[in-house]
Amino acid sequence: MGLHPMAGHFISEHYTFIKGQETYSYYGPLNYLAWNVGYHNEHHDFPYVSWSRLPKVKEIAPEYYQMPSYSSWTGVIYKYITDPEIGPYSRIKRGIPATGDEKKAE
Numbered sequence: 001m002g003l004h005p006m007a008g009h010f011i012s013e014h015y016t017f018i019k020g021q022e023t024y025s026y027y028g029p030l031n032y033l034a035w036n037v038g039y040h041n042e043h044h045d046f047p048y049v050s051w052s053r054l055p056k057v058k059e060i061a062p063e064y065y066q067m068p069s070y071s072s073w074t075g076v077i078y079k080y081i082t083d084p085e086i087g088p089y090s091r092i093k094r095g096i097p098a099t100g101d102e103k104k105a106e
Helices: 005-014 040-045 051-060 073-082 101-105
Strands: none
Touching (some): 005 073
């Protein structure tokens, strides 16, 4: 990953800096260089919308994106390194959904 500021997007997207908040968006200037990869929640909501149109999603429906977000990937890296509560296991872990085959086996 490294300490390059744009590497912060790997951490900012899915690490739980706030308990229960699974994904985060980044609305800083590096989106211009990273093809709007920071519009992460918008991408999850509309995965087939082109990267160039993701800012428009937030513009059209801002009430759905009033959630914690970042304005600095460098700040994310700093917090990840210095906050003892955040580390490699600070992620939401989901189980594999049951398929129904378990009951048939009984």
